[in-house]
Amino acid sequence: MxxxxxxxxxxxxxxxxxSIAWGITKRxxxxxxxxxxxxxxxxxxxxVFPLANEINCDFVEPCDVTSDEQLDAIFAKVKDRYGRLDTLVHCVxxxxxxxxxxxxxxxxxEGFKLALDISAYSLIGMAKRAEPLMTDGGSIISLTYYAAEKVMPKYHVMAxxxxxLETITRYLANDLGPKGIRVNAISAGPIKTLxxxxxxxxxxxxxxxxxAAPLRRLVSQEDVGDTALYLASDLSRNVTGETIHVDAGYNILGLTATEDELAGLVE
Ligand SMILES: NC(=O)c1ccc[n+]([C@@H]2O[C@H](COP(=O)([O-])OP(=O)(O)OC[C@H]3O[C@@H](n4cnc5c(N)ncnc54)[C@H](O)[C@@H]3O)[C@@H](O)[C@H]2O)c1
Incomplete structure (x- = not known):
């Protein structure tokens, strides 16, 4: 089972x-x-096609999330094929x-509009179309990063x-909660991807x-996949509107310098 x-x-x-999406897909x-x-x-x-083959998946559809028509089309295809949806994963x-x-x-x-459209609005566009298909409740998951909370070098418009995206997660959770649809975000530590x-x-x-991270290690696509599994499954049935950090503890630090680095400053 x-x-x-x-x-x-x-x-x-x-x-x-x-792709983090692949770590989640496999899990x-x-x-x-x-x-x-x-x-x-x-x-x-x-x-993408060879990866889909690896898991014998034959539902592989293009969708540019800036297009309402393309979003309509892919959700219509999900409806035709499966009749419903339980889990929606946004890794865009x-x-x-x-x-x-x-x-x-x-x-x-223009750069601001583009980044916010593709990386944040798209979650609203997807949730709106997922709602009627999530007839038995559901789970919506997206990927975020600590730069939303604290200033990180160079992250700028993506922060x-x-x-x-994190605020949208909370508002969607409130909006869709009465239908049994949960909405959460995973705040992943840095992972080498495209x-x-x-x-x-x-x-x-x-x-x-x-x-610097308390656990002194990096986060992998598999680590995110495991937390996504928790959020997608009934294990998290009463969890919604959360941003869960999968970052080896980095976000809890007030001062990220190591003890050696600090010692170096006073010598
Ligand atoms: N890699 C990290 O360190 C890290 C950390 C925290 C959060 N994240 C987030 O994880 C998510 C997945 O990113 P990733 O790191 O796996 O990299 P990735 O490049 O593998 O995935 C990003 C995806 O966004 C897609 N995309 C971009 N524009 C699109 C559009 N207009 N329409 C449809 N799809 C579009 C790309 O094709 C790609 O598949 C992103 O939201 C990213 O911000 C990544």
Whole structure:
């Protein structure tokens, strides 16, 4: 018996084998979920189709989340195929390179709109279309980052998008709660993926997180997959509106410098 037996999960944001979406997909599949996959568009096909094959998934559909028509189309296909939906996973984010790094005050209006549209509004657009399919309640999960709470170098427009995403999570949780639909976010520590490569200085952040985090290790796609399984399954039946950190404890620190670094300052 798997924790996801009989449940249907629609997962957005699979780009390649390093995607957090893939870590989550594998975990939900292992526990018996029927998996429907969505990817951004044609240029992603080469990497996405072989992954779908690995789990014998034949629901693999493109959807650019900036398009209401494409969102309508994919949810209609889920309805045709499965008749309902239990789990929705949002692993989608994008910002123009010039709006990550540089100076925060230089973020352009167009860059702001684009990043917030793709990375935050899309969760509302998906939830609206998932609601009528979640006839037996459901679980909606998205991915966020600590830069929404505290200033992190270079994260800039994406930090604003993640702050919006976390607030959207709470408002959706309140709106959809009476229907038994839970909405939560996972705040993951830094993981080497395609999206992360767009953040200047990301490799340094990885190294530093590993040194500073209480558990002294990095977070993997599998770690996020396990927490996603908890949120997708009935194990978390009374948990909603939360942002759960999967970051080896980094977010609890007030001062991230190690004892050695601090000692170095006074010598
Ligand atoms: N990697 C990290 O360190 C980290 C940490 C915390 C949170 N996150 C979040 O995890 C989520 C997944 O990112 P990832 O790190 O696995 O990288 P990734 O590049 O594998 O995934 C990002 C996905 O967003 C998709 N996407 C971008 N624009 C789109 C659009 N217009 N329509 C549809 N899809 C679009 C991409 O195709 C890609 O599949 C993102 O929300 C990211 O911000 C990542």
């Amino acid at each position: 798997g924790l996801m037996d009989g449940k249907v999960a629609l997962i957005f944001g699979l780009a390649n084998k390093n 939900l599949h292992d526990e018996g979920a029927a998996i429907a996959l969505s990817y951004a568009g044609e240029i992603m096909e080469k990497r 984010a994008f910002a123009n390179r010039e709006d990550l790094g540089g100076r925060f005050v230089d973020i352009s209006r 604003v998008a993640k702050a919006a 999206a992360a490569a767009g953040v200047p200085g990301f490799r340094m952040m990885l190294k530093y997180s590993e040194k």
